[in-house]
Amino acid sequence: MRVTAQKKKETRRRIVECARKLFGDKGFEQTTTRDIAETAGIAAGTMFNYFPTKEALAMTLICEALDEAGTEFDSRLRGDETVDEALFAHVAVGLRHLAPHRNYVGEVLETALSPFAREAVCEQAQQLRVGHLETVGELIALRGPATSRVPGTMTMHLYWTLYLGVLSFWAADESPNREDTLVVLDQSMRLFAGSLSSESKNGEEDHDVVDVTRDR
Amino acid sequence: MSSTSPEIAELIDALPAEAKEPEASSSPLEDLLQRLSHKPVPTGRFNRLWVLGTLQAKIAAAYLAWWLRGGYASADKRERTLNETHLKAALKLLGGMSYLRGAIMKVGQIIATHPDVVPEQFVEVLGHLHFEAPPMHYSLLREFVRAELGADPEEVFDEFETTAFAAASLGQVHRARLKGSGQRVAVKIQYPNISRTIRADFANMMAFLTPMRLSSDWGNMKDQFKDVRHMLDLETDYEHEAENLRIARSAFTEDEGIVVPRVFPEVSTRRVLTMEYVDGLHLDKFLATEPPQELRNRFGEKIILAVFRLYYAKGLVYADPQPGNYLFMPDGRLGAIDFGCCHRQTAEDITCCRDVERTWFDSPDLLREAIVRGSDLTPKQAADETRMKLIMDWCAWIREPVDCEGPFDFSDMDYFRRGVVLYGELLRRRYTRSRPANTWFTKSAYGMRAMLVRLKARVDMAAIFRRESTYSFTRGE
Numbered sequence: 001m002r003v004t005a006q007k008k009k010e011t012r013r014r015i016v017e018c019a020r021k022l023f024g025d026k027g028f029e030q031t032t033t034r035d036i037a038e039t040a041g042i043a044a045g046t047m048f049n050y051f052p053t054k055e056a057l058a059m060t061l062i063c064e065a066l067d068e069a070g071t072e073f074d075s076r077l078r079g080d081e082t083v084d085e086a087l088f089a090h091v092a093v094g095l096r097h098l099a100p101h102r103n104y105v106g107e108v109l110e111t112a113l114s115p116f117a118r119e120a121v122c123e124q125a126q127q128l129r130v131g132h133l134e135t136v137g138e139l140i141a142l143r144g145p146a147t148s149r150v151p152g153t154m155t156m157h158l159y160w161t162l163y164l165g166v167l168s169f170w171a172a173d174e175s176p177n178r179e180d181t182l183v184v185l186d187q188s189m190r191l192f193a194g195s196l197s198s199e200s201k202n203g204e205e206d207h208d209v210v211d212v213t214r215d216r
Numbered sequence: 217m218s219s220t221s222p223e224i225a226e227l228i229d230a231l232p233a234e235a236k237e238p239e240a241s242s243s244p245l246e247d248l249l250q251r252l253s254h255k256p257v258p259t260g261r262f263n264r265l266w267v268l269g270t271l272q273a274k275i276a277a278a279y280l281a282w283w284l285r286g287g288y289a290s291a292d293k294r295e296r297t298l299n300e301t302h303l304k305a306a307l308k309l310l311g312g313m314s315y316l317r318g319a320i321m322k323v324g325q326i327i328a329t330h331p332d333v334v335p336e337q338f339v340e341v342l343g344h345l346h347f348e349a350p351p352m353h354y355s356l357l358r359e360f361v362r363a364e365l366g367a368d369p370e371e372v373f374d375e376f377e378t379t380a381f382a383a384a385s386l387g388q389v390h391r392a393r394l395k396g397s398g399q400r401v402a403v404k405i406q407y408p409n410i411s412r413t414i415r416a417d418f419a420n421m422m423a424f425l426t427p428m429r430l431s432s433d434w435g436n437m438k439d440q441f442k443d444v445r446h447m448l449d450l451e452t453d454y455e456h457e458a459e460n461l462r463i464a465r466s467a468f469t470e471d472e473g474i475v476v477p478r479v480f481p482e483v484s485t486r487r488v489l490t491m492e493y494v495d496g497l498h499l500d501k502f503l504a505t506e507p508p509q510e511l512r513n514r515f516g517e518k519i520i521l522a523v524f525r526l527y528y529a530k531g532l533v534y535a536d537p538q539p540g541n542y543l544f545m546p547d548g549r550l551g552a553i554d555f556g557c558c559h560r561q562t563a564e565d566i567t568c569c570r571d572v573e574r575t576w577f578d579s580p581d582l583l584r585e586a587i588v589r590g591s592d593l594t595p596k597q598a599a600d601e602t603r604m605k606l607i608m609d610w611c612a613w614i615r616e617p618v619d620c621e622g623p624f625d626f627s628d629m630d631y632f633r634r635g636v637v638l639y640g641e642l643l644r645r646r647y648t649r650s651r652p653a654n655t656w657f658t659k660s661a662y663g664m665r666a667m668l669v670r671l672k673a674r675v676d677m678a679a680i681f682r683r684e685s686t687y688s689f690t691r692g693e
């Protein structure tokens with residue numbers, strides 16, 4: 001029996017939607033690939049052809065959520081944001097869309113996106129990272145200080161570390177409405193934006209900061 | 217604006233805290249505080265970050281971790297230099313905003329306005345500090361308002377201005393219009409998590425002050441701290457402020473020309489306060505328009521009326537009648553805003569105050585008795601003639617414009633100078649703190665007079681007092 005491309009797409013969609021529902025109802029931990037296959041009405045073996053692991057399924061859900069977030073982010077930009085505000089909004093909208101997946105985001109992304117990862121753990125994660133950093137690069141190019149319009153790899157590495165820090169904070173944030181995450185995100189993006197301009201000043205002293213290194 | 221001698225102008229500007237010469241320090245704590253007070257408070261890009269000291273330290277730590285992990289060894293020379301720049305920035309950040317420093321700063325304003333709760337040297341340091349929430353850009357505000365009110369500001373309101381028009385101590389204030397009615401409103405929004413941070417830091421501050429428990433009046437200090445802590449709780453809760461606004465608003469009729477903004481509870485929470493927008497000038501700007509004497513007098517009358525009415529009819533001490541809390545409206549009305557640190561008197565507080573008022577013209581003995589009762593003085597304190605004389609002098613100073621027949625001229629610098637000296641002496645000797653209500657009352661009485669002095673108003677305070685003091689506040693009214 002030949003399976004048409006159309007049919008394949010439909011099955012894939014069905015699996016994704018079943019997984020979404022099961023992760024939401026039972027939780028990620030409690031859900032097995034077998035549960036998903038059963039609910040989707042396919043054989044476990046067939047399921048494997050579409051998604052080799054539960055994590056791959058979760059990754060798909062996350063990527064979809066972030067795609068929607070990207071669309072919202074683009075449509076909401078006013079154009080007069082400073083670089084730290086734009087970077088803040090980019091991440092904040094993403095977190096809002098990730099909220100339904102919060103209980104497993106950490107688990108899935110930790111390995112997939114780790115700055116320690118030497119090579120791509122999975123294709124989707126790699127794309128996600130590249131896509132995210134591309135947007136960041138664009139935002140900096142448009143709004144950053146003139147001398148750091150083309151951020152170097154070190155700068156991007158710093159950004160990525162901060163971003164993952166925010167993600168992990170958010171995943172465990174118990175504060176009301178997760179307001180602490182807003183603070184950590186705000187402060188992180190300011191810090192990062194600040195590093196862009198200090199970089200551009202080429203290490204020139206910041207007179208607005210108490211120099212504690214001198215006291216040592 | 218007519219010219220005032222610089223010396224007097226300075227005196228006035230230095231209100232309400234008294235400027236003192238730092239004395240030679242004698243203890244490690246004093247040394248530390250002295251040094252802190254002379255270290256410049258960082259300004260500019262990073263300075264607002266201290267508000268969130270601990271969180272920020274975490275971020276700086278992450279930064280350090282990144283530096284340690286992040287391929288320092290493999291980087292080439294140019295990159296290494298860059299790395300070092302980053303590291304230096306992180307170190308500065310971490311050190312310049314050290315935990316202790318941050319904690320001291322955060323509770324600074326509250327304690328600075330209660331100079332009687334901590335040793336003088338401490339107060340001196342804190343006197344220079346203020347609460348200052350970091351500014352929020354619109355994207356942060358949007359996420360926060362969405363969580364508080366359930367939708368984005370531009371959906372909840374019409375014409376929500378994305379840039380704040382004023383800073384508030386815990387956040388910022390935006391102009392908008394209400395959906396439907398089009399009513400102009402001021403929306404005061406707290407920086408996320410700031411109230412919890414302040415409370416946590418206050419607890420830390422207490423721990424920091426523990427060494428002082430050895431001092432003889434630790435017990436009293438602890439009570440005062442409890443009071444400050446209570447006030448912190450109230451001040452960080454906009455619902456409490458909203459309640460004060462409602463009470464205060466009900467105290468005035470429309471033709472009295474005193475505007476206390478109406479609150480719109482359906483679009484307010486503990487951290488978002490939406491109220492009627494009051495269109496007016498702050499004192500400085502108002503004075504810059506060189507208002508005629510007659511107008512100054514009328515505003516002066518309103519300031520006195522507002523303070524007296526709130527006190528006698530509603531039992532509210534408008535504890536902080538400082539310039540920022542009044543708006544001078546172009547149509548001659550006075551806007552009274554900021555009821556965050558308004559103090560609600562107990563029935564007993566009121567009785568004490570009344571007793572002093574009643575006995576004022578009676579025998580000195582009865583008056584003395586009333587003061588001893590009203591200040592909760594111990595027999596030993598009551599026997600202290602210096603103390604009694606100072607308190608009596610202070611009361612007399614407060615009474616002076618009330619006892620004057622006809623208009624009192626608040627541009628009389630001699631009157632005000634005497635007040636500055638007395639108030640400073642009261643604070644220095646910590647005589648106001650015997651009873652929490654007195655702290656508030658003293659501050660309010662002094663602050664109001666300071667406002668009137670800056671206005672150079674001539675007002676028949678006695679007449680207003682006679683009318684207003686007949687109101688009798690009963691709780692729950």
Ligand SMILES: Nc1ncnc2c1ncn2[C@@H]1O[C@H](COP(=O)(O)OP(=O)(O)O)[C@@H](O)[C@H]1O
Pocket residue numbers: 382383384385386389402404477491492493494495540541553554555556
């Ligand atoms: N209802 C209002 N109408 C107009 N301006 C207001 C109103 N409320 C606050 N503001 C402006 O915001 C500033 C800070 O508000 P305030 O209530 O004093 O803040 P805080 O919480 O720091 O006490 C005021 O000085 C004033 O300029």
